[in-house]
Amino acid sequence: DTAVSQTPKYLVTQMGNDKSIKCEQNLGHDTMYWYKQDSKKFLKIMFSYNNKELIINETVPNRFSPKSPDKAHLNLHINSLELGDSAVYFCASSLPLGETQYFGPGTRLLVL
Amino acid sequence: GENVEQHPSTLSVQEGDSAVIKCTYSDSASNYFPWYKQELGKRPQLIIDIRSNVGEKKDQRIAVTLNKTAKHFSLHITETQPEDSAVYFCAASSSQNFVFGPGTRLSVLP
Numbered sequence: 001d002t003a004v005s006q007t008p009k010y011l012v013t014q015m016g017n018d019k020s021i022k023c024e025q026n027l028g029h030d031t032m033y034w035y036k037q038d039s040k041k042f043l044k045i046m047f048s049y050n051n052k053e054l055i056i057n058e059t060v061p062n063r064f065s066p067k068s069p070d071k072a073h074l075n076l077h078i079n080s081l082e083l084g085d086s087a088v089y090f091c092a093s094s095l096p097l098g099e100t101q102y103f104g105p106g107t108r109l110l111v112l
Numbered sequence: 113g114e115n116v117e118q119h120p121s122t123l124s125v126q127e128g129d130s131a132v133i134k135c136t137y138s139d140s141a142s143n144y145f146p147w148y149k150q151e152l153g154k155r156p157q158l159i160i161d162i163r164s165n166v167g168e169k170k171d172q173r174i175a176v177t178l179n180k181t182a183k184h185f186s187l188h189i190t191e192t193q194p195e196d197s198a199v200y201f202c203a204a205s206s207s208q209n210f211v212f213g214p215g216t217r218l219s220v221l222p
């Protein structure tokens with residue numbers, strides 16, 4: 001009965017690899033988000049989708065590509081991983097944009 | 113776009129004292145102001161929120177106040193306990209945007 005789930009929880013990989021993080025929500029929400037949280041704890045929004053359509057696309061390297069196959073799923077694919085990509089990535093969802101967001105447990109990415 | 117500032121960045125209080133965290137925002141279209149608590153290694157979780165048609169809201173030991181004219185809002189925690197130690201984020205949102213503040217690390221000392 002998990003509301004917002006992410007897989008994997010931990011991801012350790014080498015520089016240059018390509019990896020994906022998956023997110024699913026069972027709250028019936030229309031809007032989903034990806035956030036990056038660095039070591040200083042800033043919560044930086046990366047992308048937002050509403051009903052499978054991209055509505056927020058912050059300044060993020062184009063190595064990061066979100067994909068929303070349906071409104072309950074928002075996946076994040078990262079190409080050519082760099083050391084600076086090491087962070088915790090949170091998925092979140094809300095009814096429309098602007099309403100309360102519910103976060104997934106986070107994916108801790110470490111690039112070596 | 114919206115810009116949210118949050119102060120202080122770190123706050124230490126003695127157990128039982130009160131803690132106050134303040135945020136300011138720039139976009140007058142923002143009408144929803146949630147507060148999130150993030151414990152170490154956990155996800156951010158909503159603890160209280162306020163909408164623009166309300167000036168104050170209270171839930172047990174936590175309260176939030178909003179001054180729309182001055183574009184600032186504050187979180188008040190009374191009778192702090194060690195389990196209140198966490199990072200607290202404010203946010204300001206509208207139908208077009210949802211922006212978090214940079215966070216305040218609160219430490220409650222026993």
